[in-house]
Amino acid sequence: MASSFPNVSALVAEARRTYGQVFGEEAPGMVAVCAPGRVNLIGEHTDYNKGFVLPMALPLVTVVVGSQTSGQDVTVVTLTEDADKPQKIHFSLPSDGSPLSPGLPSWANYVKGVIQHYRAPPVPGFRAVISSSVPLGGGLSSSASLEVALYTFLQQHKPDDGDKVSKAVACQQAEHTHAGVPCGIMDQFVSVLGKEGHALLIDCRSLEATPVPLQDPSLVILITNSNVKHALNGSEYPMRRRQCEEAASILGKDSLRDATMKDLEGVKDKLDDVTYRRARHVIEEIERTVRAAEALKRGSYKEFGKLMIESHNSLRDLYEVSCRELDELVAAAMEVDGVFGSRMTGGGFGGCTVTLLEAHAIDSTILHIQVKTHFYTCA
Ligand code: GAF
Numbered sequence: 001m002a003s004s005f006p007n008v009s010a011l012v013a014e015a016r017r018t019y020g021q022v023f024g025e026e027a028p029g030m031v032a033v034c035a036p037g038r039v040n041l042i043g044e045h046t047d048y049n050k051g052f053v054l055p056m057a058l059p060l061v062t063v064v065v066g067s068q069t070s071g072q073d074v075t076v077v078t079l080t081e082d083a084d085k086p087q088k089i090h091f092s093l094p095s096d097g098s099p100l101s102p103g104l105p106s107w108a109n110y111v112k113g114v115i116q117h118y119r120a121p122p123v124p125g126f127r128a129v130i131s132s133s134v135p136l137g138g139g140l141s142s143s144a145s146l147e148v149a150l151y152t153f154l155q156q157h158k159p160d161d162g163d164k165v166s167k168a169v170a171c172q173q174a175e176h177t178h179a180g181v182p183c184g185i186m187d188q189f190v191s192v193l194g195k196e197g198h199a200l201l202i203d204c205r206s207l208e209a210t211p212v213p214l215q216d217p218s219l220v221i222l223i224t225n226s227n228v229k230h231a232l233n234g235s236e237y238p239m240r241r242r243q244c245e246e247a248a249s250i251l252g253k254d255s256l257r258d259a260t261m262k263d264l265e266g267v268k269d270k271l272d273d274v275t276y277r278r279a280r281h282v283i284e285e286i287e288r289t290v291r292a293a294e295a296l297k298r299g300s301y302k303e304f305g306k307l308m309i310e311s312h313n314s315l316r317d318l319y320e321v322s323c324r325e326l327d328e329l330v331a332a333a334m335e336v337d338g339v340f341g342s343r344m345t346g347g348g349f350g351g352c353t354v355t356l357l358e359a360h361a362i363d364s365t366i367l368h369i370q371v372k373t374h375f376y377t378c379a
Contacts, residue, residue: 005059005060005133006133008034008061008063011034011061011132011133012034012065014079014131015032015063015064015065015079015129015130015131016030016032016065018079018086018129018131019066019077019127022129023127026067027067027069028067029068030065030066031065031066031157032063032064032065033063033064033149033152033153034061034062034063034064034149034152035061035145035147035148035191035192036057036058036060036061036134036145036190036194037061037062037140037141037142037191038055038057038058038140038144038187038190039055039056039058039140039221039223039345039346039354040053040054040055040186040346040354041054041055041199041221041292041308041345042285042288042289042304042307042308042311042343043186043285043286043288043289043292044285044315044319044321044343044344044345044348045240045244045281045282045315045321046184046282046285046286046289047184047185047186047204048183048184048204048244049184049255049282049286050204050254050255050256050257051204051205051256051257051282051285051286052201052202052203052286052293053184053201053204053289054199054200054201054202054212054289054292054296055186055187055190055199055202056190056199056221057190057194057195057196057200058134058140058223060133060135060140060145061132061133061134062080062130062131062132062133062134062146062148062149063130063132063149064129064130064149064150064153065128065129065131066126066127066128066129066153067128068124068157069124069125069126069127070125071125072092072095072125073090073091073092074089074090074091074092074093074111074115074125074126074127075090075127075128076089076108076111076127076128076129077129078107078129078130078131079129079131079132080107080130080131080132080142080146081105081107081136087105087107089105089108089111093115093122093125097121097122100112100115100116100178102178107146109178109179109180110143110146110147110150110175110178111150112178113147113173113174113175113179114147114150114151115154116177116178117171117173118151118154118158118170119160119161119170120159120161122158123157123158124157124158126153126154126157128150128153130146130149130150132145132146135225136229137229137230137231137350138225138229138230138346138351138352139230139344139345139346139347139348139350139351140346140351140352141187141190141191143179143181144171144175144187144188144191145191147171147174147175147188147191148168148171148191148192151170151171164192164193165192165193167192168189168191168192169185169188171188171191171192172185172188181232181237182241183232183237185202185204185207186204189202189207189209190202193209195211197214197215198211198212198214198215199211199212199293199296200212201293204257205257212293212296212297213297216299217359218358218359218360219356219357219358219359220356220357220358220359220361221354221356222333222357222362222365223345223352223353223354223355224329224333224352224353224355224369225352226325226326226329226350226351226352226353227325228323228325228326228349228350228351229350229351230346230349231349232349236321236349237347240278240321243274243279244256244282246275247259247271247275247276247278248279250267250271250275251263251264251267251279256282256283256286257286259279259283261280261283261284264276264279277317277319278318278319280314280318281315281318281319284310284314285314288310288311291307292307292308295307301340302340304340304341304356305339305340305356306341307341308340308343308354308356309330309334309342309343311343312330312342315344315348316344321347321348321349322344322348323348323349323350325350325373326344326348326350326351328372328373329342329369329373330342330343330353330355331372332368332369332373333353333355333357333365333368335368335372336357336364336368337361338358338364339356339357339358339365340356340357340358341355341356342355342356
């Protein structure tokens with residue numbers, strides 16, 4: 001089924017309504033902020049290897065509406081877990097600056113983590129409501145969009161120096177320490193610095209980004225949700241990261257960004273098969289991402305699509321982060337005339353695929369995916 005999603009105004013209206021129901025009258029000085037989710041076009045599991053990624057910000061966003069209070073109390077309500085049944089957390093900010101410990105419910109850890117890593121402490125007490133159109137566990141960065149939206153909310157009450165890259169890094173730290181995911185910088189970076197009508201080629205070593213225009217009306221980017229929920233705070237994501245670090249260490253490199261396939265072949269007998277395959281994916285994916293960005297700039301969509309398929313196959317066979325549903329969605333999309341390429345996007349183990357296609361093929365593509373599979377949602 002093709003889904004429509006609420007726009008920013010509808011999300012703000014929903015959050016304001018809930019604020020009124022939970023806290024009574026709207027407070028003076030109430031603000032509303034938002035931050036986008038993202039889809040990664042190519043460059044998967046390369047960010048924590050200091051490589052390149054090519055994501056774009058989405059019109060799916062997380063909204064935070066609320067106001068500062070005079071005391072040290074923080075009360076946050078979320079509509080993201082279950083829109084019919086808002087969930088509320090309440091805690092006091094430690095007056096001695098001692099850390100806020102992570103705990104349950106797990107969504108509250110994003111709030112606590114961002115407060116902890118906010119770059120202009122101390123944070124004042126506040127009341128806020130969260131609503132979002134980014135699907136949870138869909139691989140479209142629902143967590144990064146919440147972190148960045150909350151950080152932006154805090155900036156309205158206690159401004160920091162406004163440096164955007166440092167803001168993304170602070171939100172990444174929140175994810176590491178409070179959500180337990182040793183993620184790279186991609187999601188938070190593009191949520192802060194994404195540019196409308198553009199993908200962002202991010203160099204995850206220098207933290208420099210080049211916008212790549214994506215405004216061709218003959219082109220469509222289709223996101224299909226397998227509706228298999230992914231969770232990256234299990235053991236698989238951290239294990240991939242450790243395997244990459246181990247390979248880099250055996251190669252004598254600071255990171256896999258500095259390694260070539262020739263280097264890897266040179267140490268093949270010192271690596272077990274799994275570690276070799278993980279490193280091979282990363283080294284080749286970094287190169288693919290740079291080529292893909294060039295192809296996009298030239299309008300060579302066929303070449304871009306071919307690289308997307310190579311990326312998907314590598315994530316499936318070498319990095320082993322795909323799943324049957326994602327593979328079926330990619331296979332179904334690739335059977336349609338006018339589709340350039342398709343691949344899983346994000347951390348994997350479920351979530352979404354991203355497909356690049358000619359605009360005229362959009363209806364036939366959605367229909368074909370519908371006929372061939374039964375577990376998807378398209379946006
Ligand atoms: C998740 C992580 F949060 C990102 O940092 C990145 O590693 C991605 O998986 C895989 O490319 O979204």
